[in-house]
Amino acid sequence: MSYVIDPPPVASLPVRGSEAQFPVHRIYCVGRNYAEHAIEMGFDPDKEPPFFFQKNPDNLLAGGRDFPYPPKSQDVHHEIELVVALASGGTNIATDGALDHVYGYAVALDMTRRDLQGVAKSLGRPWEVGKAFEASAPCTELVPAADIGHPAGGAIWLDVNGERRQDGDLNQMIWKVPEMIAYLSELFTLRPGDLILSGTPAGVGPVARGDRLHGHVAGVADLQISVV
Ligand code: MN
Numbered sequence: 001m002s003y004v005i006d007p008p009p010v011a012s013l014p015v016r017g018s019e020a021q022f023p024v025h026r027i028y029c030v031g032r033n034y035a036e037h038a039i040e041m042g043f044d045p046d047k048e049p050p051f052f053f054q055k056n057p058d059n060l061l062a063g064g065r066d067f068p069y070p071p072k073s074q075d076v077h078h079e080i081e082l083v084v085a086l087a088s089g090g091t092n093i094a095t096d097g098a099l100d101h102v103y104g105y106a107v108a109l110d111m112t113r114r115d116l117q118g119v120a121k122s123l124g125r126p127w128e129v130g131k132a133f134e135a136s137a138p139c140t141e142l143v144p145a146a147d148i149g150h151p152a153g154g155a156i157w158l159d160v161n162g163e164r165r166q167d168g169d170l171n172q173m174i175w176k177v178p179e180m181i182a183y184l185s186e187l188f189t190l191r192p193g194d195l196i197l198s199g200t201p202a203g204v205g206p207v208a209r210g211d212r213l214h215g216h217v218a219g220v221a222d223l224q225i226s227v228v
Contacts, residue, residue, distance in 0.1 A: 011057035013085070013106065014141040016221075022085060022103065022142050025193030027055040028184055029081075029110055029131070033199025034172050040202050050175050050199065052184065053127050055110075061135040066228040069209050070133045073113035078207055079200035080158035080166050080215040080223075082151070083108045084177055085142050089190030098178035099150050101190070107215050107223045108139040109158075110197050114206070137197070138213075140221040152176065154218030156201055160211050168201025170217070175199075 012021035030052055032038040035045035061067060069076060087103035110131070117130025153171035157164060175183070180196055207213065207227045215223040 008058070011060055013060065013062055013139060015104070016141045016143045017147070023193045024057040024060060024195055025191045027057060027059070027137065027195045027197065028188075029053050029055060029197040030175065030180055030199045033174050034168055034201045035174060036168070036172070036202035037200055037204065038174075040204070045174060052187075053131055055132045055137050055197075059132055059134065059136045061138040061225075062141075064140075064223070064225055065138075066226045067109075067111065067138055067213075068135055068228055069207075070111075070113060070136070072129075073115055075113070075115040075206055077112045077114045077204045078158055078160070078165070078213060079110035079112060079204050080156060081108050081110050081197045081200050082156060082170060082217050082220065083139060083142075084180070084196040084198060086181070086190055086192060086194045086196070088192050089185070089194060091185050091189050093182050093185040093190065095178045095182040098181040099145075101181060102145050102150065102177070104142040104144040104146075105148065105151065105217075105220045106140045106142045107217045107221045108137055108197055109213065109215060109223065109225070110200060111136045111138065112204075138223060138225050140223045143220055148219055150177070151217070151219050156217045157215070158203070159214040160205075160207065162212075165205055166201050166203035172201060173198060
């Protein structure tokens with residue numbers, strides 16, 4: 001196979017305990033999957049089921065590198081999230097057994113240009129300008145489920161400059177991980193290498209250049225980055 005231009009590199013994440021990388025196919029993100037966060041965004045979690053949007057694989061910022069404050073925004077928010085990485089996929093996957101498709105887990109930030117997302121929402125436009133920009137998905141190394149199992153509960157929090165901003169528990173997810181996989185697989189053909197960002201607990205807010213962010217998911221990983 002030859003290409004008329006150089007092909008882009010394969011987006012990937014490091015894997016704890018391995019020299020090999022995890023290649024990333026797509027990034028699905030679930031919105032408003034923690035009730036308290038849905039409420040803080042002005043929605044009723046009982047009336048607003050979660051929904052999905054996507055980021056681009058090359059939006060990943062791996063390895064604890066600095067997060068560059070993006071252009072065209074004065075209101076960039078942090079959203080700490082558990083990442084689910086798929087080793088296999090398919091369509092119409094049953095909830096029972098959905099976890100068999102999971103390779104492992106990671107911790108990521110769904111960085112959001114909230115001002116641009118707000119304009120898009122108000123005009124009924126797509127969210128890419130708010131969600132799918134360069135470096136908008138800082139992410140830790142993947143941790144294989146073979147090593148840690150499948151976390152369904154446990155602390156998820158984010159500190160900004162040592163102060164707790166987001167604080168929740170994985171057991172507060174409205175849609176659980178197996179339900180997300182099953183639902184997505186009815187809409188899309190899931191593939192090995194797909195990531196799912198599973199939503200964020202309450203407490204989202206703005207970041208500024210110079211901020212130090214420390215995110216944590218119990219039993220999974222810690223994500224520490226600076227905003228530059
Ligand atoms: Mn999010």
